[in-house]
Amino acid sequence: SQTIHQWPATLVQPVGSPLSLECTVEGTSNPNLYWYRQAAGRGLQLLFYSVGIGQISSEVPQNLSASRPQDRQFILSSKKLLLSDSGFYLCAWSVGRYGYTFGSGTRLTVV
Amino acid sequence: GENVEQHPSTLSVQEGDSAVIKCTYSDSASNYFPWYKQELGKRPQLIIDIRSNVGEKKDQRIAVTLNKTAKHFSLHITETQPEDSAVYFCAASEFVGYFGSGTKLNVKP
Numbered sequence: 001s002q003t004i005h006q007w008p009a010t011l012v013q014p015v016g017s018p019l020s021l022e023c024t025v026e027g028t029s030n031p032n033l034y035w036y037r038q039a040a041g042r043g044l045q046l047l048f049y050s051v052g053i054g055q056i057s058s059e060v061p062q063n064l065s066a067s068r069p070q071d072r073q074f075i076l077s078s079k080k081l082l083l084s085d086s087g088f089y090l091c092a093w094s095v096g097r098y099g100y101t102f103g104s105g106t107r108l109t110v111v
Numbered sequence: 112g113e114n115v116e117q118h119p120s121t122l123s124v125q126e127g128d129s130a131v132i133k134c135t136y137s138d139s140a141s142n143y144f145p146w147y148k149q150e151l152g153k154r155p156q157l158i159i160d161i162r163s164n165v166g167e168k169k170d171q172r173i174a175v176t177l178n179k180t181a182k183h184f185s186l187h188i189t190e191t192q193p194e195d196s197a198v199y200f201c202a203a204s205e206f207v208g209y210f211g212s213g214t215k216l217n218v219k220p
Contacts, residue, residue, distance in 0.1 A: 034207070043212035044155070044200060046112070057207075059112060090154060097206050098143055098162075102154040 002027035006091045006103030013110055019064075019078040021106050023091030026072065031093040033074040034100065035066055038088040050074060086110045113138040115203050117211025124191050125219050132214045134201035135183040141203040144177060144184045149198045149213075158199075159186070191218045 006023045013019060025031050035047040046059045048066035056066050063082060067075045074091055091103040114137040124130050134144075142163035147155035161168045161175045161184065168175050172191075177184040184203075188195055196218045202208040 036210075043117075044202075044210035046207060046209060049207050059207075097204055098145075099157060099160065100145065100202075100208050101157070104154050 002093075002101070004091065004093055004101060004103040006106060008106055009104065010107045011109070013081050013108065015083055015110055016080050019076070019081055019085070019108070021076040021089055021091075021108075023074045023076075023103055024072055025093045028072070028093070028095060030071060031095060032097065033068060034092040034094075035074065035076050036090045036092060036102075038090060038105075040087070044090070048076070081110045083110050112207075113141055113203050113205070113209035115201060115209050115211040117201050117214055119214060120212065121215045121217070123217045123219060126191060126193060128191055130188045130191050130195070130216055130218075132186045132199055132201070132216075133183060134185070134203070134211050135181075136203035136209075137182070138203070138205060139179075139182065140205040143204040143208075144175070145202050145204070145208065146173075146175060146186050147200045147202070147210075149200065151197075155200060188216075191216075193218050193220050 003026045034049045036044045050056050050068045065077050086109050089106045092100045094100045117134045145160035148158045149155040159173050159175050161177050172189045174187040198213045198215050200213050201211040
């Protein structure tokens, strides 16, 4: 069966520090991969999606970036975090365009 | 991208009553409409979805209706129970899922 792993679960980072969040999927090949962010008490904002290795589409231009170095690995990065980057970051996968399955999320607090 | 609006933002019902959450979308190319339930501090979980070739889908106490002409779809929960209390999100997708802002449902025992 397919599983999605996301880590770390929680993270507290100072303003201006770098960020790297990792997501991996098991049990499937060539998944579509997504990064969403959820601010406190808010909806899910699509940040990036990828349909294949090295293929990244950005929905929200900001100081975040994403990479897909392997078929089942998706990484969210920042060179310098802002206070406004705080939130709950969720990785998700789908086969084709149906049935997004979310990872357990990373709660990021920028201080 | 797609713009999905969801109403109401909060909904309080008595146990046993029905709850209805409504969403509208802007992109007529969207053809997949999932609904997710998110409990506090947890990941969103898919509860039901509908594709554009059908107008209604039901799974036990949960049903979803879709009106493609009007570009709106709704989630219906009947005989609500306290464990239905959570935040519910709708989404519309042609290729990538765009989510509504969520509805916090509180079912009072």
